Amino acid sequence: MLTVFTPTYNRAKHLHLCYQSLVSQEFKDFEWLIIDDGSTDNTKEIVETFHLDNKINIRYIYQENAGKQAAWNKAVLEASGTYFIGVDSDDKLIDNSLILFFEKYIPKIDNQDNILGIRALSKKNSTNQADSKFSIDKDNYIASWFEEFSYPQSGERIDIFKTNILKKFLYPITSDIKFIPEIWFYSSIANKYKFLYVNKYLGLFFDEDVNNRLSRSSLEFHAKGHLISRTAMLKNIPLKYFIKNPVALIKTVVRWLQCSYFLIKNK
Structure with a gap:
């Protein structure tokens, strides 16, 4: 089973993008775990309409605003799936990508204790192409994230993680720390585990929000x-x-x- 985790904060008008991409998947052995990080809009009501559709398994958890990494930690601890994917509220999965990955690629890493998961390609909405060029000519390439880091055009990817390993690397958040860049996780875990790099598209990400830029x-x-x-x-x-x-x-x-x-x- 797979857990698809989506953190959300006042993103009610965007959630349908992610929802529709999940509904359209032929692969159905997953739960959609939504962690609402203190939204004040109508996120809860939107999720309830998804529930009424009764098309996919949805779990909705509300928490007081604590930040994205707190939502991630909670999702990892609450996840029912053996595998785990994070998909932001305004991003989506490529149509029928899950069945390809779970039939062809997940079996390659199931019994590999030193492999954390799969790093797949993600399309950028503005170009409809991947901006990551790392290992683009080496499909099914097992490597440390450190190798990707050292490559000038590493870019955005999307991961399928083994949930049991994620639980060993929770973000070190406190009440006064609501944000820790994701590179903390990758640099911390790469000494012990590797990824299977797969040059197939799994996700589509939107990178137009000025609030995402580091100022x-x-x-x-x-x-x-x-x-x-x-x-x-x-x-x-x-x-x-x-x-x-x-x-x-x-x-x-x-x-x-x-x-x-x-x-x-x-x-």
Whole structure:
């Protein structure tokens, strides 16, 4: 069984995109686990209309606003599926992609204890193409995420994780830390586990929201979370991969210094 996790916060008008892409899947052995992170719009009512359709298995959990990573942690702990996918509220899965992955690729990793999951391609809505060029000529390529990190055009991908491994790597959130960049997770887990890289499309992502862009104000507001992430990168990523991607090393050090400064300034 698969858990498809969607975090949402005041995104009621977008949820239908994700919903329709799940309804259209031929593969039906999944639950859609929605974690509502304190929405004040009509998200709950929209989800209730989906329930009434009775087309897919839906679980809806409401929590007081605690941030996306808190929603992720809760979803991982609540998940019923052996495998786990995160799909944002305004993103979607490619039509009938799940059956392809679960018939052809999941069996390749089921009994591989050192493989965390599958990293598949995700289309960008504005170009209808993948922006990740890593391993594009190496289908069914088993590699560490560190290799992808060292590649200049790594880009967006979508993952199918083994849920039992995710439970060992929950985000270190606290009441005053609502955001930690996802790179904390990848840099933390890559020392122990690898991915199967598959050059088939699984997801479609939308990258038009200006709120998704990293600004000075968001960096300062979430300085603790960013510092945790950058510290993990400097600690976990072997130097040889930073040497292959020196721009990433410079950015990581600069962000670390910026966040340290913001935390000292705002004490």
